[in-house]
Amino acid sequence: MEQNYIKLVIVGESGVGKTQILNSYCFGLAPQAASDFTIGCDYVLKRVLLNGKFLKLQIWDVSGAERESPLMKIYLKGALGIVFVFDATNEMSRQQLVKWQNIVYQYVDEYNGRHIPFLIVQNKMDLVQQYEDQNQQQFLQQFCQTFGFFDGVQCSAFDNQGLKNVFETIVDEIIRRDLVELQQKKNESKISKLQIEDKGLKLKQKSRCS
Numbered sequence: 180m181e182q183n184y185i186k187l188v189i190v191g192e193s194g195v196g197k198t199q200i201l202n203s204y205c206f207g208l209a210p211q212a213a214s215d216f217t218i219g220c221d222y223v224l225k226r227v228l229l230n231g232k233f234l235k236l237q238i239w240d241v242s243g244a245e246r247e248s249p250l251m252k253i254y255l256k257g258a259l260g261i262v263f264v265f266d267a268t269n270e271m272s273r274q275q276l277v278k279w280q281n282i283v284y285q286y287v288d289e290y291n292g293r294h295i296p297f298l299i300v301q302n303k304m305d306l307v308q309q310y311e312d313q314n315q316q317q318f319l320q321q322f323c324q325t326f327g328f329f330d331g332v333q334c335s336a337f338d339n340q341g342l343k344n345v346f347e348t349i350v351d352e353i354i355r356r357d358l359v360e361l362q363q364k365k366n367e368s369k370i371s372k373l374q375i376e377d378k379g380l381k382l383k384q385k386s387r388c389s
């Protein structure tokens with residue numbers, strides 16, 4: 180059977196580099212010193228080879244300005260993993276992730292009681308030169324444990340460090356939790372339920388007409 184897209188959603192405060200991460204990772208675009216704010220939400224499709232297997236990713240890039248938007252529910256629908264980005268030079272952008280997490284929790288699905296993974300990404304590491312610094316990484320892991328993120332990784336959308344790792348880490352976790360299969364089953368059972376209901380409705384109408 181043709182495999183569906185794995186939907187990922189990237190969130191975080193405005194200016195942390197979400198769009199730049201996608202531009203560099205998906206299109207290999209050179210960094211732009213000044214980029215436009217995302218309006219609403221964009222999405223890109225990318226076919227990737229991960230662990231020797233081709234996968235199709237559908238990545239939604241939500242503007243930082245959308246945090247309180249009623250559309251968040253729609254952006255998050257069907258997501259199998261959420262990437263929470265913060266800026267290594269902006270402490271506030273990390274603290275705000277807890278607010279983002281609370282909002283996201285309201286709208287994401289569970290599959291057989293299993294949560295979808297939440298990953299933290301510390302971007303703009305080129306500016307702090309603490310890439311792979313032990314203390315920084317320990318701090319990140321502690322933050323993840325305290326607030327229920329499954330992992331935290333570092334990257335720079337400017338020099339491409341760690342970008343591949345961001346997507347490999349979250350997709351590996353989605354696969355480890357069997358979420359692709361569980362989502363497919365859930366969708367199939369929804370379709371067959373709808374078909375049964377539709378049949379029932381048609382029978383009712385028929386009996387009324389005869």
Ligand SMILES: Nc1nc2c(ncn2[C@@H]2O[C@H](COP(=O)(O)OP(=O)(O)OP(=O)(O)O)[C@@H](O)[C@H]2O)c(=O)[nH]1
Pocket residue numbers: 191192193194195196197198199200210211212213214215216217218241242243244302303304305306334335336337338
């Ligand atoms: N030095 C450095 N600058 C970055 C990096 N990533 C993004 N930037 C810069 O940060 C600014 C904001 O980046 P965007 O990707 O537009 O931020 P965003 O998170 O998509 O912001 P919204 O669309 O408003 O939510 C831009 O000027 C980028 O050039 C990085 O890894 N290093």
Ligand SMILES: [Mg+2]
Pocket residue numbers: 197198199215216217240241242
């Ligand atoms: Mg953007």
